[in-house]
Amino acid sequence: MRSNSLQIATYLTNCAVREQTLLTREWVAAKQTFLDWDSQPSLFKHYPHFCYRVRLGDYPSLAWLRETRCITDEHTVAQKPYRRLNVPSAGNLHPLEIYVQIRNITGLLSGIYHLDVLHEELVMIREIAGEGIEPYVGMEKRFNGVIVMISLVPFRSSWKYGLRAWRYLYLDLGHQIDALYASIRHFGMSCTKLSVNEKLNAIMGLGADEVIGAVYGVGELGERSVKPLSLPLMHVQPTDYTQTLEPLTASLAEVGIYTEIATPIVYEDFLKINHTRRSAREFNPEGMSDTVIQELMSIPAAVSLEIGIFVFQAYSMQLGLYRNGKCAVSGNFNSEIVHLLLDQRFISGSNMVVLIFAENFCAQTHIEAGNYAQELYVACEHHNAGCSGIGAFYDDEALRWSDKALLYAVAIGGKV
Template sequence: MQIYHDQTDINQKKYFNQANFIDYRTQPRAYKKYPHFYQRFNLDDYEELKFIKNFGKITATKTYGKEKVDLRANPSAGGLYPCEIYIQIRAVKGFISGIYHYEALENNLTLIHELSNDGVEFYFKEKVQRKFVILISNAYFRSVWKYEKRAIRYLLLDTGHQLGSIISALELTDLEYEIDFNFDKNSLNEEFSFDNYESFYTSITVKSDKTNEPKKLRSPIINISACDYQLKELFVENFYKDCQKDEYEKIPNINLLNDIQNEQLENAINNRRSIRAFINESISEEDFLFITKNIFDFANKFGIEIYFVNNNIQGISKGLYKNVSLIKQGDFKDKMTNLALNQKLSGQSSFTLIFTSKVGHNYFYCYILTGFIAHILYLRATTLNLNCSGIGAYFDDSCKDFLETKNNIFYLFAIGK
């Protein structure tokens, strides 16, 4: 994977010499919609399914000139929302067992395949019925349109944020779930008629009482374009293909939000925003410890090494830390601003985390889990009425030099007031 990462880095020369003009009139549609004659079900009408709307619902609307922009429960690089969600549902009283497409803008589930003795579980290693199987795909052209080859990084981060949004919604239930990366993605991509324009990245499965083994899907899913127009980008398609050579362990129920009451968590889901500027005030050490509770240990378990710069946390020495160990003392606000392509957010924050991973270490999955961890941080900070911003654009080599590491740099994440 290193060859792809190296081809998408940003250095000083590349940054100052590249063309910056983007014709926003050409932006592709950021949502997928099946034909009007497909059956649709409003989530508010089914108590057992209401939690699904927290996967990516519209939580606010902003207007820029004549343009209206819908903000969702999950953030997305550039507001491009390349992720799509498909949910297979079984044994919900009064509801048709089938495969559904989640329509965030409409708060609907659209039935795209009614189940018989078949099911998507056939494409998993453990071929047993599940109550819910949630599949996250990416329609890559939505991101490639703006970010070109570097879109591979944002697709993975967006998948992680989407994964975090789904997991936080499941935390509001008593359902047991697993994150599973190792299903037969290529076969399911074919069954869903994606034609390489869209591809599955990960899944979340919820246990069922039944142990029946489903058969393969008895007919392909109809092909619906994920954008109003699309262009091929073989760099992204080859990257995805090469990523499927690796495997990664399942991740069962995750205890990163279980200390937050349901009402607080749902408020955080509704109120989470990406900030554009901080007011440069300090936060307490207690708030820092709450926001990052169990985060460093979880990241290390999966091969993600987190550094952070303390710009303004009371009671902690200013400087650069690896995990929670101080490795460079000093005021690095200006340095962090510079590393983030001169975006002031990184230096104005109370603290900014830098997510990294060793070269060659499960690149695809570590990058997705980076986005996932960042989403958990978003929600924990939001419960304290603190603000966050993910920063996916930075000077790769300069970050490495500052951290004195050979690790790949994945993400900067700023938190503060």
């Protein structure tokens, strides 16, 4: 009875989140104002200059961590640096940070570090020995290796997207988890599933402006016992300023920390893919073969998701809506789907659009949609196809294609 009422409560909360984050024609029309990019909150968190730092590149055993989240493109826009990372992000706003606890790794002081992606450094927040975060992630013994924590920084995204940022935070997190896992596997390691306790956020020194979203272990449990940290870590704001969007931060605080392990396909050209992947901004429909379309269709998604794939342009394949590899409805629905995706014109040149639906509108399904979309990005890069995640769509218009909620879309086509 209790679990039933809990399920109902969760369902109601999830429905409320969906309603509060809908895109409707009225909302889009009212939102046609320009953003002041000068007021964009900072994209990278900075710990104080006096913290001890090490260069990630000096530790080959941590190459997997460097490849997990790194800057892969940098140029100047309006006299300001414009940086893009190995993982895509809605609006290129990158509302995530990574922390690691490192124990017993040759040449490194054991401690809790922030991954400073901008400077490719690990910044020590606290040195550790007999204490650690193990008790907060379900372990009574010291964990030799690395405990990875990925946090969400809501204001980086809500600054532009308001409450709809809720969705993008979890989709971005899904991309990042999949990228972490692919990197770990490429370097021949594996992940340990942890069980997190609700005190982790506070002990990591994080306030309402940043919450841990996912945690993983890379290493193995040792023999020696460990005590919980006696004091929380120092608190540092993740952005240079913050404006709290109360319903957003309240909702994030209620979501549990994700610990499920993704199983990405790892291609032999992983390193090249990780550095060259970009979101497509135009497509060449002649540049994509039917074999690649079918290859992409065969990539598995989590069971929590329902996948509908629209093929608009192909050499000999039937055009239409595909489900489970079979054409379920034939026809060319290009103009309907471009409209559904907020009339973003470049999508009309794509060969296919993947729609990702779920029965349960919740953080977990958004993360899993992000995992799957990251798989598509990586596979496209491997097959020299273009790809872009699409988080902007008219939610209710998607109900024409499924009775489930649309969480995310991915447009795919030949590279220009």
